[in-house]
Amino acid sequence: MQKLINQQQMRSADVFTIKNLDISSIELMETASMAFVNEFVQEIKAIETPVNILCGKGNNGADGLAIARILQDKGYSSVAVYLIDFSEKETAEYQTNLNRLKDLWFPLTTVKTLEDLKNMKDGVIIDAVLGSGLNKPLSGAYAELATFINSLNLQVIAVDIPTGFPAEGVIAKTDHFIKADLVICFQRPKINFFFPESAAALNRFRVVSIGLDEEFIEKQASPYQLLEQHDIKDLIQPRKPFTHKGTYGHALIIAGQKETMGAAILAAKGCLYGGAGLTTLSIPESGLTALNTTLPEVMYLDRKELTSTASVLDKFKIIAIGPGLGTDAAIIELLKSLLMLKRPLIIDADALHLLGNDESLMKQLTEGSVLTPHMKEFDHLFGAHESWWARLETAREKAVELKCVIVLKNQYTFIIDQQGKVRINPTGNPAMGQGGMGDVLTGLIASLAAQGYKAIEAAYAACFIHGTSGDLLAVTRVSVKASAVAEHLPEVVKGLTR
Ligand SMILES: NC(=O)C1=CN([C@@H]2O[C@H](COP(=O)(O)OP(=O)(O)OC[C@H]3O[C@@H](n4cnc5c(N)ncnc54)[C@H](O)[C@@H]3O)[C@@H](O)[C@H]2O)[C@@H](O)CC1
Numbered sequence: 425m426q427k428l429i430n431q432q433q434m435r436s437a438d439v440f441t442i443k444n445l446d447i448s449s450i451e452l453m454e455t456a457s458m459a460f461v462n463e464f465v466q467e468i469k470a471i472e473t474p475v476n477i478l479c480g481k482g483n484n485g486a487d488g489l490a491i492a493r494i495l496q497d498k499g500y501s502s503v504a505v506y507l508i509d510f511s512e513k514e515t516a517e518y519q520t521n522l523n524r525l526k527d528l529w530f531p532l533t534t535v536k537t538l539e540d541l542k543n544m545k546d547g548v549i550i551d552a553v554l555g556s557g558l559n560k561p562l563s564g565a566y567a568e569l570a571t572f573i574n575s576l577n578l579q580v581i582a583v584d585i586p587t588g589f590p591a592e593g594v595i596a597k598t599d600h601f602i603k604a605d606l607v608i609c610f611q612r613p614k615i616n617f618f619f620p621e622s623a624a625a626l627n628r629f630r631v632v633s634i635g636l637d638e639e640f641i642e643k644q645a646s647p648y649q650l651l652e653q654h655d656i657k658d659l660i661q662p663r664k665p666f667t668h669k670g671t672y673g674h675a676l677i678i679a680g681q682k683e684t685m686g687a688a689i690l691a692a693k694g695c696l697y698g699g700a701g702l703t704t705l706s707i708p709e710s711g712l713t714a715l716n717t718t719l720p721e722v723m724y725l726d727r728k729e730l731t732s733t734a735s736v737l738d739k740f741k742i743i744a745i746g747p748g749l750g751t752d753a754a755i756i757e758l759l760k761s762l763l764m765l766k767r768p769l770i771i772d773a774d775a776l777h778l779l780g781n782d783e784s785l786m787k788q789l790t791e792g793s794v795l796t797p798h799m800k801e802f803d804h805l806f807g808a809h810e811s812w813w814a815r816l817e818t819a820r821e822k823a824v825e826l827k828c829v830i831v832l833k834n835q836y837t838f839i840i841d842q843q844g845k846v847r848i849n850p851t852g853n854p855a856m857g858q859g860g861m862g863d864v865l866t867g868l869i870a871s872l873a874a875q876g877y878k879a880i881e882a883a884y885a886a887c888f889i890h891g892t893s894g895d896l897l898a899v900t901r902v903s904v905k906a907s908a909v910a911e912h913l914p915e916v917v918k919g920l921t922r
């Protein structure tokens with residue numbers, strides 16, 4: 425896992441690295457600019473492409489000046505530099521890099537007003553106006569610059585962060601940014617890149633190492649961590665000789681009603697293909713034929729059995745409830761009786777809806793339960809939120825308060841543990857935007873829990889595996905269906921097993 429740190433901590437990491445490696449700030453900047461260019465040349469391969477570099481007077485602009493020099497070295501034949509001269513203050517590094525540039529032949533244009541940009545050639549724009557030193561939203565000339573650049577519809581590649589975009593904290597609807605197609609960002613992604621609001625400021629980002637001290641970064645106090653493949657590889661246990669279906673646990677999924685039986689079957693499918701030793705599905709009897717035809721390996725439990733005697737449920741290592749379940753009075757009673765068992769549950773979809781309707785039910789959750797809301801379900805549970813930053817803050821508080829794991833689903837799913845720590849899942853893609861995806865995820869979480877993984881481990885590993893399956897399928901498809909994601913789970917898990 426990679427610690428994601430805030431900009432103040434990133435600045436401390438700069439300072440620490442400079443001291444520790446006994447290098448100068450300008451040397452560090454040269455490394456950063458070189459790393460940027462190495463990535464840039466992968467993206468813009470034609471060296472005759474006009475490259476317009478817009479440089480502010482801080483260190484982001486200083487990077488831009490170094491980048492101009494390095495690009496010319498690499499043979500880019502049409503590099504033009506625009507010095508955005510909207511403020512007085514400039515950094516020493518900016519001065520140094522400007523002097524280095526002035527020793528070479530270079531078209532340099534000082535920009536006092538937007539008029540000064542009129543000769544800019546069509547091509548690519550490198551945004552090095554403002555970086556992580558941003559301390560307030562763009563206004564005045566900077567905001568106008570952003571609007572103007574965005575109106576050109578040229579490809580923009582931002583240095584470190586799009587100008588105007590806050591690295592962390594609330595992203596306001598009124599904020600102005602220079603919209604980037606690509607951000608080449610230093611050492612760590614910014615926390616705000618993982619929120620849907622970032623789509624207004626960037627399409628994609630890539631992270632390049634600039635040699636900052638990793639040990640220092642990992643020691644910083646931060647609740648945010650980005651999952652990496654090796655975390656899952658370290659976790660997933662290979663299957664041992666002489667193990668059998670009993671070894672891999674028995675999961676019960678309570679789901680489905682007449683209109684949404686598919687959700688139940690998809691959840692069971694996620695559980696089965698996730699490798700649980702045994703999967704039992706409790707659905708209305710009307711779904712039995714469908715179940716037996718589509719998933720003959722999965723067993724059936726009559727709904728009436730669920731409330732007959734508590735001991736019926738003892739054999740199940742984990743119980744998941746919710747996909748396509750419905751919310752009528754009988755279901756409310758069923759949920760209540762399950763909560764009374766005082767055992768951890770995996771709660772999704774309609775069952776989440778019922779918790780949101782009745783706070784007293786939420787209070788009965790047992791420690792170690794897993795809630796898997798998407799944004800709408802989350803807000804129904806915990807109140808409306810104006811921003812994802814605020815939503816995540818609430819999720820952290822609630823996970824601690826309820827002693828539950830919260831899986832807040834999105835393109836980047838946030839998995840929040842009982843201590844309020846947030847793991848961010850980087851896998852998955854927009855081809856997965858289809859109904860049923862969440863049902864498969866719930867089944868997979870149940871599957872891993874049945875196999876003996878702790879609630880938090882089951883939750884984050886399931887998200888990673890589920891997204892990886894979607895990624896694998898999306899290589900050759902514009903959309904992927906949930907059942908295909910389920911069917912590819914065993915292959916993905918195999919690839920993630922040491
Ligand atoms: N050793 C270092 O410090 C390194 C810095 N790096 C670069 O330095 C950048 C950060 O540099 P700085 O801290 O100088 O910050 P910036 O280059 O973002 O500029 C900050 C300046 O802009 C002003 N400002 C902030 N918000 C504004 C607003 N809304 N409107 C107008 N002016 C505003 C500030 O008062 C300050 O003078 C990083 O993003 C990265 O590109 C990299 O080169 C890596 C090494």
Ligand SMILES: Nc1ncnc2c1ncn2[C@@H]1O[C@H](COP(=O)(O)OP(=O)(O)O)[C@@H](O)[C@H]1O
Binds near residue numbers: 856
């Ligand atoms: N754009 C996307 N990128 C990555 N993952 C996605 C994307 N869209 C959906 N998913 C994944 O699909 C699942 C959707 O869950 P949910 O919204 O509950 O769907 P449903 O209720 O339709 O099954 C989540 O795991 C989410 O992470």
Ligand SMILES: [K+]
Binds near residue numbers: 484553555585586587
């Ligand atoms: K920038």
